[in-house]
Amino acid sequence: MGDLAKIFKAYDIRGVVPAELDAETAEAIGAAFVRVTGATAVVTAHDMRASSVPLSAAFARGATAQGADVIEAGLGSTDMLYYASGVLELPGAMFTASHNPAQYNGLKLCRSGAKPIGRDTGLTEIRELIEKGVPEHDGPSGTVSQRDLLKGYADHLKTLVDLSGIRRLKVVVDAGNGMGGHTVPPVFTGLPIDLVPLFFELDGTFPNHEANPIEPENLRDLQAKVRETGADIGLAFDGDADRCFVVDERGEIVTPSAITALVAVRELAKHPGSSIVHNLITSKAVPEIVAENGGTPVRTRVGHSFIKQTMAETGAVFGGEHSAHFYFRDFWFADSGMLAALHVLAALGGQDGPLSELLTEYARYVPSGEINSEVADQAVAADRVRAAFAGRPGVTIDELDGLTVGADDWWFNLRPSNTEPLLRLNAEAADEQTMAAIRDEVLAIVREK
Structure with a gap:
């Protein structure tokens, strides 16, 4: 079993397979998950990665050994798993590493009703229980069954948004070889949409580009296809299809x-x-x-x-x-x-x-986008920025999350990464010139230029 402290993150479990996350670990997580949640049944789903099926099967062994029944929804997006947890009123486990490279996998866990499980709401307990050793269950084992929830998920979403009566739209969707290729077709069925699919083939090796649309280079294929086809809109989903980025009819990225x-x-x-x-x-x-x-x-x-x-x-x-x-x-x-x-x-x-x-x-203001700077000491670099702006007329400073500095026509936030020696800068202003000036000033201080 790998180093649990390394793979248990703030909001999920994630690591390289099998060096950090293997079947033994997944089985132990399944057992501990049942113990911590007190579940008599759980629902699981998985993405298209080659390791997802064996890891979810190992999790099921651990869960059933603790007496819980496991309902396997099979291939699905993370929000389909949340739907399953909500509609079935069961704790859930989604096997995915989202946008991470192919060698990774992980679990996103929730309690009944899709209530999140994070570091302070159960993940730490699960890890500590595995480290101590999950007690054996003295009753009968649970059962494993399969249930197709994809159509129910698609139908449910369409009850929440009324698309009746809209004009017909040409929509390009880049699934990035991720789970959007599985979930978009049933969701769009029956809607006045002409779908232009990009990379709908499920492939956990991501042969075309990373399934991480927050990086602009991963949207280039979508932008080009929107312009080429004269589409009304482009949509890009990440690997587990819980995030969606939008491109307008000109191929421009929408924030x-x-x-x-x-x-x-x-x-x-x-x-x-x-x-x-x-x-x-x-x-x-x-x-x-x-x-x-x-x-x-x-x-x-x-x-x-x-x-x-x-x-x-x-x-x-x-x-x-x-x-x-x-x-x-x-x-x-x-x-x-x-x-x-x-x-x-x-x-x-x-x-x-x-x-x-x-x-x-x-879209009233001009954003910088997120800019990362590698620094030797995050706190020292942030202190330099704070000192540079403190006391300036009309400038406010708050520290709800990192350092946020603002004035009437601009603001910026400087936050430390939780996992890397990085400071993340986001800035915004009323115009491009002001944004660029603030951005460059902060980066020069952070990077000591």
């Missing part, structure tokens, strides 16, 4: 903040006066637009555990992150890139203009 604002307006129209959660790296346009539409913007730290916890505490109807994770109260407070995509398609198809025109109101 996840603009999508957050658009979906927020739609949800506020259905649920007036509701709270909308956004992390502190989303555009300043998001809280402005939420307030303008009668909602209450709620700012949180970066990370899905903070978003989900805050949504549950406030009863927020929707939450969005800069990383293209989108969370819905009507979807058990869980994230679904597919559900966000349906909202965008409904908004686009419900009017006659192009997507770029529709989104003009939601």
